[in-house]
Amino acid sequence: MGNQKERTTTGYVHSIETFAALDGPGLRTVIFIQGCPLKCKFCHNIDCALKEKKGDYISAKNLVKKILKNKPYWESCNVSDRKCRGGVTLSGGDPVFQPKFTLDILKELKKHQIHTAVDTSLYTSHKTIDSWLPFVDLWMVSLKHMNSAKHRELTSVDNKRILENIVYLDSKLSDIPNKNKDTQKLRIRFLVIPTITDDPEHIRQVGKFVSKIQNLEVLEILKYGSHGKHKWIEIFGKYELEGVPEAEDKDIERALKILENYKLPIKK
Ligand code: SF4
Numbered sequence: 001m002g003n004q005k006e007r008t009t010t011g012y013v014h015s016i017e018t019f020a021a022l023d024g025p026g027l028r029t030v031i032f033i034q035g036c037p038l039k040c041k042f043c044h045n046i047d048c049a050l051k052e053k054k055g056d057y058i059s060a061k062n063l064v065k066k067i068l069k070n071k072p073y074w075e076s077c078n079v080s081d082r083k084c085r086g087g088v089t090l091s092g093g094d095p096v097f098q099p100k101f102t103l104d105i106l107k108e109l110k111k112h113q114i115h116t117a118v119d120t121s122l123y124t125s126h127k128t129i130d131s132w133l134p135f136v137d138l139w140m141v142s143l144k145h146m147n148s149a150k151h152r153e154l155t156s157v158d159n160k161r162i163l164e165n166i167v168y169l170d171s172k173l174s175d176i177p178n179k180n181k182d183t184q185k186l187r188i189r190f191l192v193i194p195t196i197t198d199d200p201e202h203i204r205q206v207g208k209f210v211s212k213i214q215n216l217e218v219l220e221i222l223k224y225g226s227h228g229k230h231k232w233i234e235i236f237g238k239y240e241l242e243g244v245p246e247a248e249d250k251d252i253e254r255a256l257k258i259l260e261n262y263k264l265p266i267k268k
Pocket of ligand 1: 036037038039040042043044045046049092093094121155
């Protein structure tokens with residue numbers, strides 16, 4: 001991506017969303033980083049996940065400067081303030097696709113004491129996790145499937161690295177000295193896809209795995225919908241999950257009933 005100097009501070013941004021209410025605590029600005037190492041069949045942002053150099057090519061510094069005008073609605077920008085509710089979420093695609101660019105954005109945001117969240121698959125290296133760690137308040141990691149072969153079928157990669165990285169990140173979060181218990185947490189996001197991820201035994205495996213996470217903020221249960229279908233058809237000529245039913249309230253209730261046994265903080 002450009003010359004050596006640019007590579008350290010400049011990257012591709014697909015788009016920016018303001019007043020987002022679903023991507024982390026409070027009202028947030030979401031930066032959609034271009035590119036993702038996975039290709040999930042359910043991805044509703046597949047144009048943003050493409051491994052292409054497209055979008056706005058901008059330096060981390062200028063990007064943060066651009067979004068700072070949104071600061072008033074982030075409510076409180078002081079992360080040591082427990083009332084902190086809004087901030088900036090780095091999503092995509094997946095920020096792990098442009099790790100150094102993401103790191104520089106996080107550093108810039110922290111210069112302004114802005115609450116930061118990253119929405120990621122965590123399909124990355126320990127080195128990337130370590131480098132981001134001091135600058136991330138909330139890690140939002142999607143747990144896509146506990147079965148490795150099914151994970152590969154669904155996302156194009158197996159889950160070994162992701163599950164190991166969740167455990168690794170959790171241990172690194174526990175090691176942070178004098179950690180503010182309200183920040184630097186790990187949120188697990190789980191998408192209920194009828195006939196693919198909603199098998200009761202699979203839900204139990206998710207509950208068991210998540211119940212071991214020490215720094216869990218919440219387990220967020222999300223409902224599968226096919227709203228990204230038109231993008232798949234536009235780009236690839238077909239939608240991979242054709243015929244898979246969208247999740248309904250009853251599917252979520254069934255999953256929640258099973259998860260009750262694990263006494264986890266749940267968000268739906
Ligand atoms: S990890 Fe997220 S952005 Fe990447 S392909 Fe999967 S759903 Fe899409």
